[in-house]
Amino acid sequence: xxxxxxxxxxxxTFPMLLSGVKLTIIITLCGLLIGFVIGxxxxxxxxxxxxxLRKLAGAYVELIRGTPLIVQVMFLYFGIPMAxxxxxxxxxxxxxxxxxNSGAYIAExxxxxxxxxxxxxxxxxxxxxxxxxQTMLYIIWPQAxxxxxxxxxxxxxxxxxxxxxxxxxxxxxxxxxxxEIIAVNFRAFEVWLTVGLVYLMMTLTISRVLKTVENxxxxxxxx
Amino acid sequence: xxxxxxxxxxxxxxxxIKGIDLSIEAGQVVCIIGPxxxxxxxxLRCINRLEExxxxxxxxxxxxxxxxxxxxxxxxxEAGMVFQQFNxxxxxxxxxxxxxxxxxxxxxxxxxxxxxxxxxLKKVGLQxxxxxxxxxxxxxxxxxxAIARALALKPKVILFDEPTSALDPELVGEVLExxxxxxxxxxxxxxxxxEMDFAREVADRxxxxxxxxxxxxxxxxxxxxxxxxxxxxxxxGKVGHVH
Numbered sequence: 001x002x003x004x005x006x007x008x009x010x011x012x013t014f015p016m017l018l019s020g021v022k023l024t025i026i027i028t029l030c031g032l033l034i035g036f037v038i039g040x041x042x043x044x045x046x047x048x049x050x051x052x053l054r055k056l057a058g059a060y061v062e063l064i065r066g067t068p069l070i071v072q073v074m075f076l077y078f079g080i081p082m083a084x085x086x087x088x089x090x091x092x093x094x095x096x097x098x099x100x101n102s103g104a105y106i107a108e109x110x111x112x113x114x115x116x117x118x119x120x121x122x123x124x125x126x127x128x129x130x131x132x133x134q135t136m137l138y139i140i141w142p143q144a145x146x147x148x149x150x151x152x153x154x155x156x157x158x159x160x161x162x163x164x165x166x167x168x169x170x171x172x173x174x175x176x177x178x179x180e181i182i183a184v185n186f187r188a189f190e191v192w193l194t195v196g197l198v199y200l201m202m203t204l205t206i207s208r209v210l211k212t213v214e215n216x217x218x219x220x221x222x223x
Numbered sequence: 224x225x226x227x228x229x230x231x232x233x234x235x236x237x238x239x240i241k242g243i244d245l246s247i248e249a250g251q252v253v254c255i256i257g258p259x260x261x262x263x264x265x266x267l268r269c270i271n272r273l274e275e276x277x278x279x280x281x282x283x284x285x286x287x288x289x290x291x292x293x294x295x296x297x298x299x300x301e302a303g304m305v306f307q308q309f310n311x312x313x314x315x316x317x318x319x320x321x322x323x324x325x326x327x328x329x330x331x332x333x334x335x336x337x338x339x340x341x342x343x344l345k346k347v348g349l350q351x352x353x354x355x356x357x358x359x360x361x362x363x364x365x366x367x368x369a370i371a372r373a374l375a376l377k378p379k380v381i382l383f384d385e386p387t388s389a390l391d392p393e394l395v396g397e398v399l400e401x402x403x404x405x406x407x408x409x410x411x412x413x414x415x416x417x418e419m420d421f422a423r424e425v426a427d428r429x430x431x432x433x434x435x436x437x438x439x440x441x442x443x444x445x446x447x448x449x450x451x452x453x454x455x456x457x458x459x460g461k462v463g464h465v466h
Contacts, residue, residue: 123273124310128324128376129300138323142314 009190013181017198020177025202027091027173028160031098035159036152038099039106046111057107064104070165073097077169094166094173102159109151113144146217153210157203164199174198224249224380224411225270225302230279232265239265241435243279247413249379252406254422254443255415257432258458263415266432267382270413271302284379300328303373307385309365311357317344317368318353324376336375343371347401363394367401380411387418419462423447431455 045057064072077093080086088096117140125135164175172180178195182188225247232240239262247253255263268274269281272288272295281288286298312320321343322336331339344350347367357365366386373381383402387395399421406412406425416422422429422443429446431439431454438452450456 118308118310120306120308120310121312123304124306124312126296127271127273127299127304127306128372129296129328130324131296134327138327139312143312146314 003189006187006190009185009187010194013178013187013191013194014198016181017174017177017195020172020174021198021202023091023171024160024163024173027094027098027163027166027171028156030095031163032102032156032159034095034099035102035106038103040110042103042107043110043114046107047114061104061107064101065108069097069101069162070168072101073165073169090166090169090171093169094163094171097166098159098163101162102155105155105158106152109148109155110144113147113151114140116147117143149210149214149217153206156206156210160202160206161199224251224284225413226280226282227266227270228280228282230266230269230281231277232262232269232274233277239435240269240276243432243435243437245430245437245440247380247411249411250409251427252410252412252425253414253428253430254426255413255430255432256417256419256422256458257438258461261433262435263432264384267384267413267415270382271299271304273304296328300324300376301379303376303378303381305366305369305373305381305383305386307388309357309362309369309389311365311368311372313357315356316353317349317355317357317360320357320368321371321375324372328376339375340371343374344368346374346404347371348397361394362390363397366390366398370398370401370405374405380413381405383412383414383416385415385417387416417462419447419459431458433458 042057042060045053046061048054073093076097077088077090081088121139121143122135125139126132130138163171163173166173167175167179170176174195178191182191185191225245227243227245230240230243230245231238243266245266255266257263265274269276270283270288272281276289283298284301286293286301288295288298311317312323315323318337318340321340322331322333325331325336325339326333341350341353344353347370349364349367349371352360352364352368357368360368370381370386386402387398390398395418399418402412402414402421403425414422414426424443426443429439429441429443430437431446431450431452433454439446439450439455446455447459450459
């Protein structure tokens with residue numbers, strides 16, 4: 001029997017995917033919010049004069065960056081409960097996985113951006129009597145943050161797509177919902193096409209928002 | 224005002240400053256000249272501890288910079304610094320550049336600081352640029368803002384690290400003009416410079432540093448017209464100032 005494209009299936013599928021979209025957005029937002037906090041903390045630790053803090057943050061980044069997210073997710077959801085006897089609900093596990101994973105990459109973004117600020121800025125801050133913390137807060141960070149925006153946007157898009165890997169622990173996010181629909185109607189072509197388009201809509205929205213933010217900052221003048 | 228005793232500074236295995244003794248009185252304008260790599264900027268940067276000395280002692284306005292109980296942030300406010308590359312804060316307006324120190328370090332109210340800031344910008348001839356951002360200024364204007372920023376903390380001495388070296392030739396004059404004005408007002412100034420005419424005209428004292436030591440130290444007329452040290456003679460010959 002020849003394949004026949006059924007656009008109606010796509011129209012039917014779309015509303016059914018919305019619950020998955022909602023969960024994907026929630027996981028992405030919560031994960032990235034926590035990931036940002038972890039990233040800033042670890043990024044600053046990597047810049048610290050204290051070698052213990054530096055090594056600690058360095059080890060975290062290497063560990064997370066050097067292993068696949070899917071392995072991290074399964075270890076968190078299946079591995080840790082086996083050792084500790086503590087079951088983590090899938091949604092919580094998903095948020096933790098995205099947070100811990102994006103945190104490592106954001107740490108590198110933070111470190112790189114802060115380091116890219118000309119050393120003379122630090123000296124100028126110190127020369128007017130600001131403490132090291134004040135120099136960071138008023139001089140370095142605002143400039144570094146502007147440089148972080150494009151790579152952070154990139155990370156947002158990556159993390160959003162990464163939530164699809166949570167399918168392996170049964171979180172009912174977008175990809176999982178798509179899978180469940182196919183289990184009923186067997187229309188893999190139409191359903192995956194729709195799922196893909198929905199992801200694209202979300203990532204394009206992020207790109208759009210970022211471009212607006214970047215433009216606004218540029219218009220306000222200053223590097 | 225500033226007393227330096229037996230200053231030594233190493234960068235790794237390289238000894239850059241090999242024992243410098245120097246005493247600068249309040250109100251003096253001291254120009255430090257010398258070939259590049261002579262260590263003159265390093266001496267200046269040690270005076271507000273942007274560079275850590277290897278051994279020796281530096282006392283600024285009665286504060287031993289390396290004493291355990293010295294608040295280095297406080298001492299730095301007493302010794303303002305003007306950099307070769309201006310180092311203005313690009314994300315702040317000209318006025319904010321000037322008022323940041325008074326507000327955050329001196330605890331001045333924003334209103335008070337703005338008044339002071341406008342006054343200082345007027346002094347360097349840039350009051351109409353208060354709301355502009357550094358990138359909208361010329362090099363000479365940037366450096367004048369940097370001078371206003373240093374003045375905002377009402378320092379007892381201002382250190383200038385080659386303040387005109389990064390400027391286009393036609394912009395050097397406006398910066399030197401502002402510096403002259405400060406000198407005439409009695410500000411204590413230590414200026415590392417290649418502007419020999421400025422040193423000759425404005426300085427009370429010219430110090431020639433080469434190979435990490437002070438080779439000659441005296442009033443400009445003497446240093447420029449009657450150099451004794453062969454290295455100084457050679458240096459002045461190269462920069463075209465033999466008389």
